[in-house]
Amino acid sequence: MTMEQAQQVKTTAVKGTDTAREIRGLVKNIYKSAHEAKARGQKIAYFMVASQYDEVVRAMDVVPLPTENYAGLCAAKRDMDRFLLKAEADGYSQVLCSYARIGLGFDSMRRELGHIPEGSPDGGMPAPDMMLGSSAVCDPRFKWYQAARRYLDVPTFGMDVVFPPPQADLNEVRDYYIRYQRDQLQALIDFLEVQTGKKMDPEKLWECIRLGDKAWQLWYDIDRLRVAVPCPMPSQDHFSIMVPGHYYSGTQTAVDFYQKLYDEVKYKTDNKIGVIPDEKYRILYGGGLPPWHTLWIFNYFESFGAVFVIENVYRGFDPVEVPAHVKDPVDYLAWRAFLRYTAYHEKARANSGIPTVEKLLEMIDDYKIDGVVFHACRSCRATTIGQVHMKNELGKYSDLPMMQLVSDMVDLRDYSEAQWKAQIGAFTEALQARKKV
Amino acid sequence: MTAMQKIEDIYNNRGSRARSLRDEGHKIIGYFCCFVPDEIITALGLVPYRIQGSQTEPIDEADALLEPMACPFARSCFNMALKDEYDFLDGFVAPHSCDTIERLYHIWHTNKPSPFNHLINVPHMLGPSSDEFYKNELLYFTRRLEEFAGRKLDLERLKEAIRLYNRRRALLRELYGLRKENPPRVTGAEITKTLVAGMGIPATEHIELITGLIAEVKERPAAASDGLPRIFLWGNEIDDSSFIELVEECGAHVVMDDLCTGSRFFWQDVDETEDPFDGLVRRYLDIHCPRTLKPQAGAREDDLENRFGYIRRFIEDWEAAGAIFYIVRYCDTCELEGPDLKEYLNGLNLPVLMIEDDYSTSTMGQLRTRIQAFLEMIM
Ligand code: SF4
Ligand code: SF4
Numbered sequence: 001m002t003m004e005q006a007q008q009v010k011t012t013a014v015k016g017t018d019t020a021r022e023i024r025g026l027v028k029n030i031y032k033s034a035h036e037a038k039a040r041g042q043k044i045a046y047f048m049v050a051s052q053y054d055e056v057v058r059a060m061d062v063v064p065l066p067t068e069n070y071a072g073l074c075a076a077k078r079d080m081d082r083f084l085l086k087a088e089a090d091g092y093s094q095v096l097c098s099y100a101r102i103g104l105g106f107d108s109m110r111r112e113l114g115h116i117p118e119g120s121p122d123g124g125m126p127a128p129d130m131m132l133g134s135s136a137v138c139d140p141r142f143k144w145y146q147a148a149r150r151y152l153d154v155p156t157f158g159m160d161v162v163f164p165p166p167q168a169d170l171n172e173v174r175d176y177y178i179r180y181q182r183d184q185l186q187a188l189i190d191f192l193e194v195q196t197g198k199k200m201d202p203e204k205l206w207e208c209i210r211l212g213d214k215a216w217q218l219w220y221d222i223d224r225l226r227v228a229v230p231c232p233m234p235s236q237d238h239f240s241i242m243v244p245g246h247y248y249s250g251t252q253t254a255v256d257f258y259q260k261l262y263d264e265v266k267y268k269t270d271n272k273i274g275v276i277p278d279e280k281y282r283i284l285y286g287g288g289l290p291p292w293h294t295l296w297i298f299n300y301f302e303s304f305g306a307v308f309v310i311e312n313v314y315r316g317f318d319p320v321e322v323p324a325h326v327k328d329p330v331d332y333l334a335w336r337a338f339l340r341y342t343a344y345h346e347k348a349r350a351n352s353g354i355p356t357v358e359k360l361l362e363m364i365d366d367y368k369i370d371g372v373v374f375h376a377c378r379s380c381r382a383t384t385i386g387q388v389h390m391k392n393e394l395g396k397y398s399d400l401p402m403m404q405l406v407s408d409m410v411d412l413r414d415y416s417e418a419q420w421k422a423q424i425g426a427f428t429e430a431l432q433a434r435k436k437v
Numbered sequence: 438m439t440a441m442q443k444i445e446d447i448y449n450n451r452g453s454r455a456r457s458l459r460d461e462g463h464k465i466i467g468y469f470c471c472f473v474p475d476e477i478i479t480a481l482g483l484v485p486y487r488i489q490g491s492q493t494e495p496i497d498e499a500d501a502l503l504e505p506m507a508c509p510f511a512r513s514c515f516n517m518a519l520k521d522e523y524d525f526l527d528g529f530v531a532p533h534s535c536d537t538i539e540r541l542y543h544i545w546h547t548n549k550p551s552p553f554n555h556l557i558n559v560p561h562m563l564g565p566s567s568d569e570f571y572k573n574e575l576l577y578f579t580r581r582l583e584e585f586a587g588r589k590l591d592l593e594r595l596k597e598a599i600r601l602y603n604r605r606r607a608l609l610r611e612l613y614g615l616r617k618e619n620p621p622r623v624t625g626a627e628i629t630k631t632l633v634a635g636m637g638i639p640a641t642e643h644i645e646l647i648t649g650l651i652a653e654v655k656e657r658p659a660a661a662s663d664g665l666p667r668i669f670l671w672g673n674e675i676d677d678s679s680f681i682e683l684v685e686e687c688g689a690h691v692v693m694d695d696l697c698t699g700s701r702f703f704w705q706d707v708d709e710t711e712d713p714f715d716g717l718v719r720r721y722l723d724i725h726c727p728r729t730l731k732p733q734a735g736a737r738e739d740d741l742e743n744r745f746g747y748i749r750r751f752i753e754d755w756e757a758a759g760a761i762f763y764i765v766r767y768c769d770t771c772e773l774e775g776p777d778l779k780e781y782l783n784g785l786n787l788p789v790l791m792i793e794d795d796y797s798t799s800t801m802g803q804l805r806t807r808i809q810a811f812l813e814m815i816m
Contacts, residue, residue, distance in 0.1 A: 090776065091775065091776035091779060091791065092772065092773075092776060093764075093766070093772040093775075093793055095506070095766060095767055095772070095793075096769060096772045096773065097769060100773070133730070135561040135562070135730075138536050138769075139535055139536050139561070139728060139769050139770050140769045140770075140773065142561060142562075142730050143727070143730070143769065143770050143773040143774070144773060146730060146733075146773070146777075147773045147774075147776065147777060149733070149737055149740065150737070150776070150777065150780065153736055153737045155733065156733050157733075158561065158562050158730040158732075159562070160560050160561050160562040160567065162558050162560070162570070164558070165542070165543070165556040167546075167554070167556075168577075172577065172580075173573075173577060176569070176570060176573040177570075179566075179569075179570075180560075180566055180567075180569070180570035183565075183566030183569075184562065184566065187564065187566070353546075353547060354543065354547070376504060376506075378506050379506075381506065381507065381508075381536045381537055381540075381767065381769060382536045382540075384504055384506060385503065385504050385506075385507045385536065385537060385540040385541070386504075386540045386543065386544065387504065388501070388502060388503065388504055389502060389503070389540075389543070389544045389547065392502065393547065
């Protein structure tokens, strides 16, 4: 193997916890279960993470197939180019969301070949029975599945997810926002009932919600342990362990996983076992999707004594308290979504005006942060636009060194290792200079 | 001065009428895209102003505050605001039309706040619950705007405003009807200037100009048939005539469009419903913009027909021989819609040229060869 090839295959990062190493199996199982379900005749659905509908899909016994995760997986395996190029050959822009490009390219190839492309990571995705888009997070997440119908003529549904801007008077808008969210969830349920020929069982939905909330509570508790110095679990673990929270939400598997991880992180905290022996700087991952193609970069930071201790991505919400008068599970989901999205609105109105800035300021404080790093992805408008703004506004309340790295979540053509190393070098010098004073 | 000269004048000095109205004591409410009802703003005695960018000015100051991979139209608008070119706005309203506009709303609001700032959530999905939600958003917007204007909305005045804008819509459709002639006596570039000029002046004044223009066009001598191809344009924001001029210079007639700055923003009337908000809701949610997801209608072929049938009718009625897509780069919804529409139009045997561009006149030279080659092919 030449040097260059050695560099090419090294994508993943060394993990901090043992439990995180189990994720590989859980990821493989996502695709394996989909293949098995298909063989059994159980319905499988293309699915968008964090759409606020996870528990509904689980309660309807529909097997979720997360296309975004698949794109990230292809990047981590450095097997994305053939799919990206295929989508581009089919007329999709080179600047379109690269997750969508990989998904569309994969679907296009699978249709053309009549089978899953040879050697696809983790056995590839079987053709779904339906596609469930959503407007949560970004526009591509509902447009993509509409476009995918070019290759997959299956029933497709889009669910709206809305929340008010921070300036809104919540007392004035709360009812109709929640009502709309409820109606959207109900429309999804109606759709799934037609597709599966089964009625939604409210008891089962409650059970999935209970499991979903339990898993997210444990995940939150784990993150709270990470305030400890030295940090017991780094961000590279977070980017793995988000898998159960997003792809197994509403199942016992997720709960069991986080319980085990909690126990390990608690043990490390109690025994002051850090990620690296000499933790000099504690870094906040301020936002943006991770660079799946180059996760080892987090270990590179560690070689300077800098550990990423907490992050503002994937666990987008802390647990919320839905009022006790809410007795219907669909109402509950609508309320929960509203409360999650508006959790920092009041604080924002009282201070910076920007909910994310409030959240980051809290993290900086709680986690004793020394510097903030953002990751801009060229093809992801939704998670990138506003980072510079956050950085600017955060700078009004904090004097920490901050930096924005730019590449893409999967498309390597947007990444320059030399430039990143230079930027990281300058950043660590700033960290050092600040520590000295 | 002819009506066309007056239009050119306003087109070339876009904010000037709004500035003078402001000097007279009027309040100007700036907004983005096609989803904010002019009718509500007008009925409250305020002047709506559709914010536009500039394809000729380079984007410089915005880069320190907004990522370069945001839609260049949005960046250009913000760049102009930073340079105080929008200092005549009393209000800034953004609909949640796309990710970029929603993010930009917050950035703009922090860095260049207007006395009145508001974000309207616009459903991406369609259906009864979306109607109800959007109606509530419009009512909430109206209440905030009432506070700002210092007066209550009179429903009769709102109905009057609806009739006023419907009159403008009817006139614009009449003007578009004149483009059915072969060759048309009004150019695509003239149409764009007429529409863009109208976005920055009161509807009553725009109506006068369109009426004058229609009369002028009718008086122009009919040209002999020149055999040049008739082109249909599809895309998002073209608020500068230079691209259309380029297509026409290359030897074509731009005869019909589906653009946010073209037929998309005025084609449908608002129904005069008993509760005027019901008519507004229906009309504004039904705008054919790729950012709105049309619920799936049957198998692929039927679904495409359901999504794009109106374009087929445009193409048949205006006898277009080819379609050019102009997509502002980084507009995800257009980029995902384009290949579907291309497939549909190809299915109708209509050749398509898909262009993705930076919303800048500096790239026009590079586009010329591609357009020429396309026109030669369909001749
Ligand atoms: S959030 Fe970004 S990466 Fe994810 S689907 Fe949307 S545009 Fe693509
Ligand atoms: S052109 Fe597209 S990305 Fe730009 S503002 Fe319009 S909808 Fe948004």
